């Protein structure tokens with residue numbers, strides 16, 4: 566079954582501020598200064614478009630394909646992008662990312678708090694498919710929740726399972742645990758370039774890169 570984020574699209578931003586204050590935005594925007602040389606971006610599940618507007622404004626050479634399953638999220642994104650005067654550089658796709666037929670090649674992929682909506686099987690399939698559309702040296706930016714090691718793991722586990730329970734109730738999301746997305750990205754031939762943590766490791770921003778010389782996936786998923 567597909568999750569229905571339409572139900573929470575409008576209050577999403579305020580629910581986020583109420584639960585995490587500015588921290589998710591800090592995490593989402595953290596890599597922007599590193600992305601000013603990107604030209605073609607694939608942005609999956611950006612929600613209401615707060616990141617995409619920043620990306621397009623900070624990088625006038627960039628055009629983007631924005632994919633989201635929720636028509637309401639995509640409408641909010643489109644309004645926000647139009648208001649910023651950069652809609653002509655965005656193509657919108659209201660489709661399940663797992664079935665999206667990639668129309669071109671990309672030097673940047675962005676997934677903020679999106680990979681956690683997918684199962685490992687979905688992730689391996691998606692990363693493998695996207696891999697075939699990456700230009701040499703392409704980067705993939707990830708924002709995600711994570712479970713740190715040590716004493717911080719207990720509150721982190723509680724917060725993450727509460728979030729999954731809330732999303733299950735509000736959107737019908739069936740995923741119940743954080744997937745091991747690094748394994749899927751590594752299988753697709755990407756290497757982790759950098760990781761930054763906030764809130765004791767509960768939030769991470771990562772940047773991954775496809776090695777220019779790496780023309781085939783590092784290993785295949787069974």
Ligand SMILES: C[S@@+](CC[C@H](N)C(=O)[O-])C[C@H]1O[C@@H](n2cnc3c(N)ncnc32)[C@H](O)[C@@H]1O
Nearest residue numbers: 570610611612633634635638661662677678682
């Ligand atoms: C948890 S929200 C994250 C929104 C935003 N990226 C952020 O940083 O808060 C997940 C977003 O991904 C979209 N989404 C979830 N599953 C999807 C799928 N299978 N295909 C496309 N979009 C999906 C939802 O509609 C929503 O906009």
